[in-house]
Amino acid sequence: MKALVETKRILLRAFQDSDAEAAKRFWGDEEVMRYCLGATLHDKLPMTLKCYRDCHEAKGISVYAVVEKETGDVIGACGFNVTGELQEVELIYHFAKSSWGKGYATEAAKACLELARENGSVKRIHASVDPNNMDSHKILKKIGFVYAGTEWFEDTAQEESVYELRLS
Template identity: 55%
Template sequence: MEIVYETERLYLCVFEDAHLESSKQFWGDEEVMTLCAGPASHEVLHKVIEGYRKCHNVHGLSVYAVKEKETNEIIGAAGFNTSGSLIEVELIYHFSKNSWGKGYATEAANACLEVAKNHGDVQLVTASASPENEGSLKILEKVGFRFKEMRYFDDTEQEEPYFEYVI
Protein backbone atom coordinates (compact mmCIF):
# COMPACT_ATOMS: atom_id res chain seq x y z
CA MET A 1 0.00 0.00 0.00
CA GLU A 2 1.49 3.30 -1.11
CA ILE A 3 0.87 6.04 1.46
CA VAL A 4 0.77 9.53 -0.05
CA TYR A 5 0.16 11.50 3.13
CA GLU A 6 -0.32 10.80 6.83
CA THR A 7 -2.28 12.75 9.44
CA GLU A 8 -2.85 12.07 13.12
CA ARG A 9 -5.72 9.66 12.41
CA LEU A 10 -5.64 8.95 8.67
CA TYR A 11 -3.58 7.77 5.74
CA LEU A 12 -4.18 8.94 2.17
CA CYS A 13 -3.28 5.91 0.04
CA VAL A 14 -3.14 5.15 -3.65
CA PHE A 15 -6.22 3.10 -4.50
CA GLU A 16 -5.72 -0.65 -4.91
CA ASP A 17 -8.04 -3.36 -6.22
CA ALA A 18 -8.38 -4.58 -2.62
CA HIS A 19 -10.28 -1.36 -1.83
CA LEU A 20 -13.20 -2.27 -4.10
CA GLU A 21 -15.47 -3.64 -1.37
CA SER A 22 -14.78 -0.71 0.94
CA SER A 23 -15.54 1.79 -1.84
CA LYS A 24 -19.09 0.44 -2.03
CA GLN A 25 -19.66 1.95 1.43
CA PHE A 26 -19.28 5.46 0.04
CA TRP A 27 -19.33 5.64 -3.79
CA GLY A 28 -21.92 2.88 -4.03
CA ASP A 29 -24.16 4.14 -1.23
CA GLU A 30 -27.37 5.96 -2.20
CA GLU A 31 -27.47 8.18 0.92
CA VAL A 32 -23.79 9.15 0.73
CA MET A 33 -23.98 10.05 -2.94
CA THR A 34 -27.51 11.47 -3.11
CA LEU A 35 -26.23 15.06 -3.36
CA CYS A 36 -23.40 14.09 -5.74
CA ALA A 37 -25.24 12.84 -8.84
CA GLY A 38 -26.07 9.50 -7.25
CA PRO A 39 -24.16 6.32 -6.44
CA ALA A 40 -21.83 4.55 -8.84
CA SER A 41 -22.89 1.07 -9.87
CA HIS A 42 -20.83 -1.65 -8.26
CA GLU A 43 -19.87 -2.86 -11.73
CA VAL A 44 -17.97 0.34 -12.57
CA LEU A 45 -16.24 0.90 -9.24
CA HIS A 46 -13.24 -1.20 -10.25
CA LYS A 47 -12.76 1.11 -13.26
CA VAL A 48 -12.98 4.16 -10.99
CA ILE A 49 -10.30 2.72 -8.70
CA GLU A 50 -8.10 1.77 -11.66
CA GLY A 51 -8.51 5.25 -13.15
CA TYR A 52 -7.49 7.00 -9.94
CA ARG A 53 -4.48 4.69 -9.54
CA LYS A 54 -3.37 5.46 -13.11
CA CYS A 55 -3.89 9.18 -12.53
CA HIS A 56 -1.56 9.06 -9.52
CA ASN A 57 1.05 7.09 -11.47
CA VAL A 58 0.98 9.55 -14.39
CA HIS A 59 0.47 12.88 -12.60
CA GLY A 60 1.53 12.25 -9.01
CA LEU A 61 -1.87 13.53 -7.93
CA SER A 62 -5.25 11.84 -7.73
CA VAL A 63 -8.18 10.87 -5.55
CA TYR A 64 -6.95 8.63 -2.73
CA ALA A 65 -8.35 6.00 -0.42
CA VAL A 66 -8.69 7.36 3.11
CA LYS A 67 -7.65 4.76 5.66
CA GLU A 68 -8.43 5.17 9.35
CA LYS A 69 -5.33 4.28 11.35
CA GLU A 70 -7.17 2.95 14.40
CA THR A 71 -9.30 0.40 12.51
CA ASN A 72 -7.10 -0.04 9.42
CA GLU A 73 -10.29 0.36 7.35
CA ILE A 74 -10.89 2.39 4.19
CA ILE A 75 -13.54 4.90 5.26
CA GLY A 76 -13.65 7.20 2.25
CA ALA A 77 -11.97 8.86 -0.66
CA ALA A 78 -10.40 12.30 -0.89
CA GLY A 79 -8.20 14.03 -3.40
CA PHE A 80 -8.23 15.64 -6.79
CA ASN A 81 -10.00 15.26 -10.06
CA THR A 82 -7.65 16.44 -12.78
CA SER A 83 -8.35 17.44 -16.35
CA GLY A 84 -5.33 18.08 -18.50
CA SER A 85 -3.17 20.64 -16.73
CA LEU A 86 -2.40 20.23 -13.06
CA ILE A 87 -2.35 24.01 -12.57
CA GLU A 88 -6.03 23.77 -11.55
CA VAL A 89 -7.50 20.71 -9.83
CA GLU A 90 -10.82 19.93 -8.14
CA LEU A 91 -10.97 18.71 -4.54
CA ILE A 92 -13.49 15.97 -3.82
CA TYR A 93 -14.20 13.83 -0.77
CA HIS A 94 -16.75 11.14 0.08
CA PHE A 95 -16.99 9.18 3.33
CA SER A 96 -18.96 6.18 4.51
CA LYS A 97 -21.94 7.02 6.73
CA ASN A 98 -20.42 5.44 9.84
CA SER A 99 -17.51 7.91 9.65
CA TRP A 100 -19.65 11.05 9.41
CA GLY A 101 -19.44 13.64 12.17
CA LYS A 102 -15.96 12.66 13.36
CA GLY A 103 -13.93 15.36 11.60
CA TYR A 104 -12.41 12.95 9.06
CA ALA A 105 -13.50 14.96 6.02
CA THR A 106 -11.92 18.13 7.42
CA GLU A 107 -8.74 16.26 8.31
CA ALA A 108 -8.59 14.66 4.85
CA ALA A 109 -9.33 17.95 3.06
CA ASN A 110 -6.47 19.65 4.93
CA ALA A 111 -4.19 16.72 4.05
CA CYS A 112 -5.15 17.01 0.39
CA LEU A 113 -4.29 20.71 0.38
CA GLU A 114 -0.86 19.85 1.78
CA VAL A 115 -0.42 17.26 -0.99
CA ALA A 116 -1.32 19.92 -3.57
CA LYS A 117 1.12 22.42 -2.04
CA ASN A 118 3.90 19.82 -2.07
CA HIS A 119 3.19 18.77 -5.65
CA GLY A 120 4.68 21.86 -7.25
CA ASP A 121 2.43 22.27 -10.30
CA VAL A 122 -0.88 23.06 -8.60
CA GLN A 123 -1.75 26.74 -8.35
CA LEU A 124 -5.52 26.61 -7.79
CA VAL A 125 -7.80 24.08 -6.11
CA THR A 126 -11.51 24.35 -6.84
CA ALA A 127 -14.45 22.72 -5.09
CA SER A 128 -18.21 22.75 -5.11
CA ALA A 129 -20.99 21.10 -3.16
CA SER A 130 -24.73 20.87 -3.32
CA PRO A 131 -26.35 23.86 -1.60
CA GLU A 132 -28.16 21.29 0.58
CA ASN A 133 -24.89 19.75 1.78
CA GLU A 134 -24.28 22.15 4.66
CA GLY A 135 -21.62 19.94 6.24
CA SER A 136 -19.48 19.90 3.12
CA LEU A 137 -19.86 23.64 2.61
CA LYS A 138 -18.71 24.27 6.20
CA ILE A 139 -15.68 22.01 5.67
CA LEU A 140 -14.62 23.94 2.57
CA GLU A 141 -14.76 27.24 4.44
CA LYS A 142 -13.05 25.75 7.53
CA VAL A 143 -10.03 24.57 5.51
CA GLY A 144 -9.61 27.93 3.78
CA PHE A 145 -11.59 27.84 0.53
CA ARG A 146 -13.22 31.10 -0.54
CA PHE A 147 -16.70 31.23 -2.03
CA LYS A 148 -16.59 32.73 -5.53
CA GLU A 149 -20.03 32.33 -7.09
CA MET A 150 -22.98 30.08 -7.76
CA ARG A 151 -22.18 27.96 -10.81
CA TYR A 152 -24.18 25.43 -12.85
CA PHE A 153 -22.71 21.91 -13.01
CA ASP A 154 -23.75 19.48 -15.72
CA ASP A 155 -23.01 16.35 -13.68
CA THR A 156 -25.39 17.31 -10.86
CA GLU A 157 -27.68 19.37 -13.11
CA GLN A 158 -27.90 22.22 -10.62
CA GLU A 159 -26.34 25.46 -9.49
CA GLU A 160 -23.90 24.97 -6.64
CA PRO A 161 -21.66 27.17 -4.53
CA TYR A 162 -18.24 27.24 -6.22
CA PHE A 163 -15.09 27.73 -4.13
CA GLU A 164 -11.40 28.34 -4.80
CA TYR A 165 -8.21 27.84 -2.80
CA VAL A 166 -5.08 29.54 -4.14
CA ILE A 167 -1.87 27.62 -3.47
Protein backbone atom coordinates in the same frame (compact mmCIF):
# COMPACT_ATOMS: atom_id res chain seq x y z
CA MET B 1 0.99 0.21 -0.41
CA LYS B 2 2.92 3.20 0.88
CA ALA B 3 1.12 6.10 2.55
CA LEU B 4 1.45 9.42 0.75
CA VAL B 5 0.38 11.50 3.75
CA GLU B 6 -0.21 10.52 7.34
CA THR B 7 -2.06 12.49 10.00
CA LYS B 8 -2.87 11.65 13.60
CA ARG B 9 -5.83 9.40 12.70
CA ILE B 10 -5.65 8.65 8.98
CA LEU B 11 -3.37 7.99 6.08
CA LEU B 12 -3.88 8.60 2.39
CA ARG B 13 -2.66 6.11 -0.17
CA ALA B 14 -3.31 5.20 -3.79
CA PHE B 15 -6.28 2.92 -4.31
CA GLN B 16 -5.71 -0.82 -4.64
CA ASP B 17 -7.93 -3.34 -6.42
CA SER B 18 -8.80 -4.81 -3.03
CA ASP B 19 -10.43 -1.50 -2.00
CA ALA B 20 -13.49 -2.08 -4.24
CA GLU B 21 -15.49 -3.70 -1.43
CA ALA B 22 -14.82 -0.76 0.93
CA ALA B 23 -15.68 1.72 -1.84
CA LYS B 24 -19.21 0.31 -1.91
CA ARG B 25 -19.73 1.96 1.51
CA PHE B 26 -19.16 5.44 0.07
CA TRP B 27 -19.26 5.63 -3.73
CA GLY B 28 -21.72 2.74 -3.93
CA ASP B 29 -24.10 4.13 -1.32
CA GLU B 30 -27.08 6.19 -2.52
CA GLU B 31 -27.32 8.23 0.69
CA VAL B 32 -23.62 9.14 0.67
CA MET B 33 -23.80 10.13 -2.99
CA ARG B 34 -27.18 11.90 -2.93
CA TYR B 35 -25.56 15.28 -3.74
CA CYS B 36 -23.34 13.82 -6.47
CA LEU B 37 -25.54 12.21 -9.13
CA GLY B 38 -26.14 9.09 -7.07
CA ALA B 39 -24.18 5.96 -6.29
CA THR B 40 -21.69 4.36 -8.63
CA LEU B 41 -22.73 0.91 -9.79
CA HIS B 42 -20.78 -1.66 -7.79
CA ASP B 43 -19.43 -3.37 -10.91
CA LYS B 44 -17.93 -0.02 -12.04
CA LEU B 45 -15.95 0.55 -8.84
CA PRO B 46 -12.85 -1.49 -9.83
CA MET B 47 -12.47 0.67 -12.96
CA THR B 48 -12.92 3.85 -10.89
CA LEU B 49 -10.15 2.75 -8.52
CA LYS B 50 -7.87 1.90 -11.44
CA CYS B 51 -8.48 5.29 -13.08
CA TYR B 52 -7.53 7.12 -9.88
CA ARG B 53 -4.45 4.91 -9.41
CA ASP B 54 -3.40 5.52 -13.04
CA CYS B 55 -3.90 9.26 -12.58
CA HIS B 56 -1.61 9.24 -9.54
CA GLU B 57 1.06 7.33 -11.47
CA ALA B 58 0.83 9.65 -14.49
CA LYS B 59 0.34 13.03 -12.82
CA GLY B 60 1.48 12.57 -9.22
CA ILE B 61 -1.85 13.69 -7.81
CA SER B 62 -5.28 12.06 -7.72
CA VAL B 63 -8.11 10.90 -5.47
CA TYR B 64 -6.89 8.62 -2.69
CA ALA B 65 -8.09 5.99 -0.27
CA VAL B 66 -8.54 7.38 3.25
CA VAL B 67 -7.48 4.72 5.73
CA GLU B 68 -8.33 4.92 9.41
CA LYS B 69 -5.04 4.09 11.14
CA GLU B 70 -6.62 2.50 14.22
CA THR B 71 -8.56 -0.11 12.23
CA GLY B 72 -6.76 -0.21 8.87
CA ASP B 73 -10.14 0.23 7.16
CA VAL B 74 -10.70 2.32 4.06
CA ILE B 75 -13.35 4.77 5.28
CA GLY B 76 -13.53 7.12 2.33
CA ALA B 77 -11.91 8.86 -0.59
CA CYS B 78 -10.37 12.31 -0.80
CA GLY B 79 -8.22 14.08 -3.32
CA PHE B 80 -8.26 15.74 -6.69
CA ASN B 81 -10.06 15.17 -9.93
CA VAL B 82 -7.60 16.15 -12.64
CA THR B 83 -9.32 16.91 -15.93
CA GLY B 84 -6.57 18.80 -17.74
CA GLU B 85 -3.40 20.51 -16.70
CA LEU B 86 -2.34 20.31 -13.07
CA GLN B 87 -2.55 24.07 -12.51
CA GLU B 88 -6.23 23.70 -11.61
CA VAL B 89 -7.77 20.68 -9.92
CA GLU B 90 -11.04 19.85 -8.16
CA LEU B 91 -11.11 18.74 -4.52
CA ILE B 92 -13.56 15.94 -3.75
CA TYR B 93 -14.27 13.82 -0.69
CA HIS B 94 -16.74 11.06 0.11
CA PHE B 95 -16.94 9.03 3.32
CA ALA B 96 -18.82 5.99 4.56
CA LYS B 97 -21.77 6.95 6.76
CA SER B 98 -20.12 5.29 9.77
CA SER B 99 -17.37 7.94 9.53
CA TRP B 100 -19.63 10.99 9.31
CA GLY B 101 -19.43 13.68 11.98
CA LYS B 102 -15.99 12.66 13.23
CA GLY B 103 -13.85 15.24 11.42
CA TYR B 104 -12.33 12.78 8.95
CA ALA B 105 -13.32 14.80 5.86
CA THR B 106 -11.70 17.95 7.24
CA GLU B 107 -8.57 16.04 8.27
CA ALA B 108 -8.29 14.29 4.90
CA ALA B 109 -8.93 17.48 2.91
CA LYS B 110 -6.19 19.31 4.84
CA ALA B 111 -3.82 16.43 4.12
CA CYS B 112 -4.70 16.65 0.42
CA LEU B 113 -3.92 20.36 0.41
CA GLU B 114 -0.47 19.43 1.70
CA LEU B 115 -0.07 17.04 -1.25
CA ALA B 116 -1.12 19.75 -3.70
CA ARG B 117 1.41 22.19 -2.26
CA GLU B 118 4.17 19.56 -2.42
CA ASN B 119 3.25 18.80 -6.04
CA GLY B 120 4.25 22.33 -7.00
CA SER B 121 2.22 22.46 -10.22
CA VAL B 122 -1.17 23.08 -8.64
CA LYS B 123 -2.03 26.79 -8.52
CA ARG B 124 -5.79 26.75 -7.92
CA ILE B 125 -8.11 24.23 -6.31
CA HIS B 126 -11.85 24.47 -6.72
CA ALA B 127 -14.76 22.56 -5.25
CA SER B 128 -18.43 22.62 -6.14
CA VAL B 129 -21.11 21.91 -3.57
CA ASP B 130 -24.80 21.17 -3.80
CA PRO B 131 -26.60 24.09 -2.10
CA ASN B 132 -28.22 21.66 0.36
CA ASN B 133 -24.98 19.98 1.48
CA MET B 134 -24.34 22.20 4.51
CA ASP B 135 -21.63 19.96 5.96
CA SER B 136 -19.52 20.32 2.82
CA HIS B 137 -19.90 24.10 2.87
CA LYS B 138 -18.60 24.13 6.45
CA ILE B 139 -15.64 21.87 5.67
CA LEU B 140 -14.46 23.98 2.74
CA LYS B 141 -14.65 27.20 4.75
CA LYS B 142 -12.86 25.55 7.68
CA ILE B 143 -9.88 24.53 5.50
CA GLY B 144 -9.48 27.96 3.92
CA PHE B 145 -11.53 27.87 0.73
CA VAL B 146 -13.25 31.07 -0.31
CA TYR B 147 -16.78 31.22 -1.72
CA ALA B 148 -16.52 32.23 -5.40
CA GLY B 149 -20.23 32.32 -6.36
CA THR B 150 -22.54 29.91 -8.10
CA GLU B 151 -22.25 28.12 -11.39
CA TRP B 152 -24.63 26.03 -13.48
CA PHE B 153 -23.55 22.40 -13.81
CA GLU B 154 -24.99 20.42 -16.71
CA ASP B 155 -24.29 17.04 -15.10
CA THR B 156 -26.35 17.84 -11.99
CA ALA B 157 -28.73 20.20 -13.83
CA GLN B 158 -28.52 22.80 -11.06
CA GLU B 159 -26.72 25.84 -9.73
CA GLU B 160 -24.01 24.83 -7.28
CA SER B 161 -21.84 26.83 -4.93
CA VAL B 162 -18.24 27.11 -6.04
CA TYR B 163 -15.31 27.53 -3.68
CA GLU B 164 -11.67 28.10 -4.50
CA LEU B 165 -8.26 28.13 -2.92
CA ARG B 166 -5.25 29.68 -4.62
CA LEU B 167 -1.86 28.19 -3.81
CA SER B 168 0.24 30.83 -5.56
